[in-house]
Amino acid sequence: xxxRKLGTTGLDVAPWAFGGNVFGWTADEKTSFSxxxxxxxxGFNLIDTADxxxxxxxxxxxxxxxxxxxxxxxxxGNRDKVIIATKVGSDxxxxxxxxxxxxxxxxxxxxxRRLQIGYIDLYQSHWDDLTTPVGExxxxxxxxxxxxxxxxxxxxxxxxxRLEESLRYSKEHGLPAYQTLQPEYNLYxxxxxxxxxxxxxxxxxxxxxxxxxxxxxxxTGKYRTEADAAKSARGGGVVxxxxxxxxxxxxxxxxxxxxxxGTNPAAIALAWLLARPxxxxxIASATSTQQVEELAKAVQTGLDKEAVDTLNRAxxxxxx
Numbered sequence: 001x002x003x004r005k006l007g008t009t010g011l012d013v014a015p016w017a018f019g020g021n022v023f024g025w026t027a028d029e030k031t032s033f034s035x036x037x038x039x040x041x042x043g044f045n046l047i048d049t050a051d052x053x054x055x056x057x058x059x060x061x062x063x064x065x066x067x068x069x070x071x072x073x074x075x076x077g078n079r080d081k082v083i084i085a086t087k088v089g090s091d092x093x094x095x096x097x098x099x100x101x102x103x104x105x106x107x108x109x110x111x112x113r114r115l116q117i118g119y120i121d122l123y124q125s126h127w128d129d130l131t132t133p134v135g136e137x138x139x140x141x142x143x144x145x146x147x148x149x150x151x152x153x154x155x156x157x158x159x160x161x162r163l164e165e166s167l168r169y170s171k172e173h174g175l176p177a178y179q180t181l182q183p184e185y186n187l188y189x190x191x192x193x194x195x196x197x198x199x200x201x202x203x204x205x206x207x208x209x210x211x212x213x214x215x216x217x218x219x220t221g222k223y224r225t226e227a228d229a230a231k232s233a234r235g236g237g238v239v240x241x242x243x244x245x246x247x248x249x250x251x252x253x254x255x256x257x258x259x260x261x262g263t264n265p266a267a268i269a270l271a272w273l274l275a276r277p278x279x280x281x282x283i284a285s286a287t288s289t290q291q292v293e294e295l296a297k298a299v300q301t302g303l304d305k306e307a308v309d310t311l312n313r314a315x316x317x318x319x320x
Contacts, residue, residue, distance in 0.1 A: 001043035001299065004280050007179040007207030009152035011083055011121060013046040015274050015299050017209050019285035020049030024064025025057045026287050032068045033075075038292040046083045048182075048209060048283050050126055051111050052090035062092045063114050070116035079117055085209070086111050087126035087156060087182075099129035101140035108149055124154040124182060134166040135173070142175045154180030154209075160196045167204060178206065182283070185210035187219055187250055187269050188242055191317045198278050210273065213282035218242040219269035221251055246315070253314035257307045263297050270298030272311050 003012035018039050023032040036047070053065035066086060073079050088107045089099045111120065123144070125137065144150040155163055155178040163178070170177035181201055185193040189212065201208050214220055222228060223243060254265035261268065266284075273282045286292045303311075 003045075005207070006046075006083075006122070006152075006209075006280055008205050009122065009179045009207065011152065013083055013207075013281050014044040015281045016044055016270065016295060017046040017048045017085070017281045017283040018044065019211065019283045020047055020065045020069060021053045022065075022285045022287055023049070023053065023068040024060060025054035029068050029071070031287070033072050034289055035286055035292060036069070036072050037076075038289040039286075040078065040082065042292065042296045044296070045081065046085065046209075046281055048085045048211075050087035050090060050124075051107055051114075052087075052092055052126065055090075055092065062090075063110070066111055066114035070114050074116050083121045084115060084117060085122035085124060085154070086115070086120055087124040089126040089129060096131075097127040097129045098132070099125055099137040100132045101136050104137065104140045104144075108144055112149065119149055119151060121151050122154055122180060123150040123152075124156050124180070125158060125178075126156050128158045128162050130162075134162065134169050138166060138170055138173075138175050138177075145176050152176075152179050154178055154182060154207075156182040156211075160200065163197075163200060167200075177204075180207040180209060180280075182209045182211055184212045185273070185279070186213050186215045186282075187254075187272055187311060187315045188215045188247060190315060191319075201278050207280040208278055209281055209283055210279060211283045213273055213284045214266055214269055215242055218247065219250070219254065219265060221254065221265040224248075224251065249314045250311075253311050257303070257310060260307065261301055261303075263301055264294055266294060267298040267301050268303070268307075268311070270295065271301040271303050272308060274299065275303050275308050 001014050004015055006013050049065045052062045054060050055062035088104055089097050091097055141153045167177055183193045183197050254268050258265050258268045270282050273279050284295055286295055
């Protein structure tokens with residue numbers, strides 16, 4: 001499978017990243033192993049997780065996803081075949097988002113232990129910590145890279161001005177810079193990324209691993225009425241956020257293009273993302289091997305200009 005350059009990290013990734021938020025939540029360990037086997041077996045290599053996954057599930061405390069991935073890596077003996085991306089900074093019980101140097105130094109050791117690996121390929125600031133200067137965070141990351149515990153760093157939910165400040169600090173002080181961004185971006189939620197973040201990413205040559213690539217499952221087409229909300233744990237939020245005139249227009253366009261290409265709406269939604277030059281690898285989760293197979297079709301679906309234009313028009317936002 002053709003790989004893509006992940007910004008300036010030196011890492012080559014297949015164009016779909018598996019979202020590890022389901023491990024230890026809607027996928028138990030046995031199911032998670034099957035999903036990862038199918039994902040890697042189909043030629044993909046980037047697994048994205050976070051230390052806080054899946055702290056929100058009843059009985060969990062965080063670290064469940066990393067622990068499952070670590071056990072899978074140890075059993076399969078395939079560390080050299082996959083790229084592991086994880087994140088730091090979420091509230092893990094301390095009552096706040098934290099990107100201070102002491103916290104990161106402890107968190108990285110915890111993640112390495114759970115993942116049962118010697119280094120993290122991509123370590124990302126999950127949420128911003130406005131009480132910590134960007135310089136403190138970046139100096140800590142630089143030390144972790146020198147120690148060989150981290151290969152590259154990225155950012156996720158940083159405001160545009162804080163991202164710019166961080167990039168400037170790295171340049172001015174000769175430090176490793178954020179080389180990737182993990183923003184929310186999909187066919188429905190376009191405006192914030194395209195207006196505020198995409199210009200920065202293109203200017204800096206950053207790789208983009210967008211999350212909610214399928215809008216919490218909405219773009220698969222399984223939520224079309226309020227009654228469909230009961231289909232999953234995320235259904236209620238999907239109906240509230242996406243089930244409106246514009247959302248239904250997007251689904252209709254996905255259905256039309258999917259029929260034209262002989263595939264499914266989810267594959268078309270991912271193929272639309274992959275047709276955007278700034279996107280490296282969308283992040284999407286699966287809870288069955290059948291879903292893995294269906295999502296894998298997206299990278300084999302190259303959309304022509306007419307199909308992209310159809311989807312752009314259906315998903316157009318004010319001022320686009």
